[in-house]
Amino acid sequence: MSKSLEWVSAGALNTLQEEGSKVIKGGIAVFFHDNQVYAVDNRCPHLGFPLHMGSLCDGILTCHWHHARFDVCSGGTLDPWADNVPSYEVKIEAGEVFVNSMPKQANHADSYKERLREGLQQNIGIVIAKAVVGLVESGVSDKDIARIGIEFGTTYGNGWNSGLTILTAMVRVLPKLDKTGRILALYQGLVHVARQSSGRGTRHLLGPLPAAETSLERLLKWYRSCIEVRDTDGAQKVLLTAAQKGLDSKQLADLMLVAATDHYYLDGGHVFDFHNKAFEALQWAGSEQTERIVTSLLHMMNMPVRSEELHQWQAPIQLVEPIKQAVLTLTNTTAFTSEEHKSVLDEESFLQQLLSDKPIETIEKIRDLLLAGVEPVKLAQLVALAAAERIIRFHTQNDFSDWIAVLHTFTYAHAVHVRFMHSTEPLLLRAIFHGAASVYLDRFLNVPAAARPQHKQRNGAAEGELAVNGSSTEPDDLLNILDQRQQVAAAGQWVVDYVANGGSSKVLWNTLGHALLREDAEFHTFQMYEAASEEYDHWTTYGNDFALRAQETMLLACTRYLAAHAPTARELPHTAKIAWRLYRGERLFEEE
Incomplete structure (x- = not known):
């Protein structure tokens, strides 16, 4: 007989009747059941167990690994945590069984998108992971994938949450990551959206006011x-x-x-x-x-904590009223200094002022610099740098929970910096003062201050440094350091040495990204990586010694924070790894 190349022989029908099932070329399982022949992909779409080793009863094929159930005819699953298994067209000619090697339902991008929505709704990590892998491998843009998460997270639940913040932060850092990192970043972000919004009611919006010419x-x-x-x-x-x-x-x-x-x-x-x-x-x-x-x-x-009501903003040094007066002076000034009379900013001097224990002088300095025509975006950038410096100086003898205090100030200052890249709204100047005050209030976490690591030419490891395989020159060595708990000093020293020896910043940020994404990281750690990597980039245009040190500050702040919060159980990235292995056709279950 003449047959197209799409059709694969499954052997004689009477042999299949006797054996009940067989696996043919292409990894297709063929079954004889209720006087019919059926063909499905032999890999269970949940975790890859061979389906020919399962049970077939009343048209339901059950996998013997996790008991996922499938309609043997259509391949549809009865269990939401398992995907549909591809099914294949079958024909019988002259007593021989043939199977079309192309599945009835091709896995197109639209089906992956729908599966992602289902995974978000049901908060099932493996479903989300497989959908992300399929979409990335299908060439769907990262932002199109993330857009599904934004839509879901803002439709269900109470509103904007940490999951949506993580997802947005991960979209921002995707250019720094390789393909594996991109998949992990999207997956982690989407999983956290599901955790925050799945199972919650739809957020219904009110209507706008009737159309009117309102300014x-x-x-x-x-x-x-x-x-x-x-x-x-x-x-x-x-x-x-x-x-x-x-x-x-x-x-x-x-x-x-x-x-x-x-x-x-x-x-x-x-x-x-x-x-x-x-x-x-x-x-x-x-x-x-x-x-x-x-x-x-x-x-x-609705009910945010207003810091001007907190004791530490009022005593022993009153911070609220001086900021209020400084802002009042700025808002009552009709024009700042002209372009030709703008003050020249001494960045190092201003940085040290921000880190000092003289907050009133700091408030007055910010006011005077703004009146002198210094751009708000530049001051905001330096406040973010001072906040990062607090993280470098954070001593590990502090309470562990205090890491979050210095982190909050840094991510806040970074957000203010970003906003001033897009805004000239005078009232937002208040945010710069608020950030500077928080930098001051974090000063106690630098007493005593951790020493900033310095590069030293040496043959062996410095005191307190973790030696990895006798050297610390490859990016994977940093990951090995972070496999052990609380290697804050060792990780910081490694980064300083790596950079001093001409290591690639691109490679290093990708490595730090993997150090984050291979963990079951908590919310603030995602914030840290994104804010530090973006602040690093903002200093690249300057090229002077101060900017180079600022870049080192961002690398060290990020590394120290990651090191303090690793390792974890790493369950989430393990799920993503399984999803990618399944997509590539690897077998998770191996017969002995």
């Missing part, structure tokens, strides 16, 4: 008033009205962040940081998601 200034006043009295329903209607009027993302960000800085350092910096991440996501999530993204932030404005 931006009036909308800002209304919004600030609603936030001041914690009226998030009224604030939502104002926001939706603003969006309907066509305000762009920059205008919406200014409107919301002005209200977020009416009070000091809300919720330990999280409010400003989460707002920043939401507007970063909006840049690529699509204008159709504007209303859901911006309104998702309102729940955190």
Whole structure:
């Protein structure tokens, strides 16, 4: 007989009747059941167990590894944690069984997208992982994949959360990662979105105000008033009205962040940081998601901690009133110094002022520099640098939980820096003062201060340094160091030596990314990597000694924080590894 190359022989029908099943070329399992012949992929789509070793009863094929069940005819699964198994067309000619080598249902990008949505809804890591691998391998863009997570996370649950922040942060760092890192970053972000939003009700939006010629200034006043009295329903209607009027993302960000800085350092910096991440996501999530993204932030404005009410902002040194007066002076100034009379900023001197124990002088210095025409974005960048320096100087004899205190200040300062790259709103200047005050308040965590590692030419390991295979020259050596707990000093020393010896910063950031993504990292660690890597990039354009040291500061701050929080059980990356191995056709179950 004549047959196309798509058809593969499964042997004689009577032989198949006697044996019940067989595996043919291409890894296809063929079954004789209820006087019919069926063919499916022999690998269980859950974790790859050979399905010909399973049981077939009443048309249901059951895998004997985790008991996933499949309709042997269509390949459809009865269990949401298992994907459908590909099924194949069968024909019988002259007593011989032939199987079409192409499955009935091809795995296209659209099916992976739908499977990702299902994985998010059911909060099943292996489903999310396999969908991410399939989408990446199908050539779907990273942002298109992440967009599904943003849509899901802002539709269900209470609103913007740490999972959405992680996902957005991971999208930001994807250019620093290799393909494996990209898959891990997207997977980790999406899993955390599922954990935060799955199983929660739909977040229904209110309607905007009737169409009217309302000015931006009036909308800002209304919004600030609603936030001041914690009226998030009224604030939502104002926001939706603003969006309907066509305000762009920059205008919406200014409107919301002005209200977020009416009070000091809300919720330990999280409010400003989460707002920043939401507007970063909006840049690529699509204008159709504007209303859901911006309104998702309102729940955190209901009962945030207002730091001006906290004791440490009032005593022993009063910080609230001096900041208030400095901002008042700035807002009452009709014009800053002209371009030709701008002050020249001494970066090192200002950095040391930020790190000093003289906060009133720091507040006055920031005010004077702004009045002298120094760009707010530059001051914000230096506040972020000072916050990173606190992390370098953080001594491991502090309480372990205090790592988060210095982390909060850094990620807040980074968010402020990012916002000033997009905004010239004068009222946001308050955020620079708030960040500088938090840098000051963290000073006790640098007493005593950890020593900054210095590069030394040597044959052996320095005191306190972990020697890895007799040397510390390859990026994998850093990962080996981080396989052991609390190797903060050793990891920092390795990074300093690596850079001093001409190591590639590109390779190093990829390695640090893998150090993060191979762990079951908690929320703040994702923040640390993203903020440090982006601040590092912002210093690349300067090329002077101060900038080079600032870049080293970002590398050290990130490395020390990662080292303090590793290793973990690494369950999440293990799931992603399984998904990728299954996609490549590797067998997780091996017959003895």
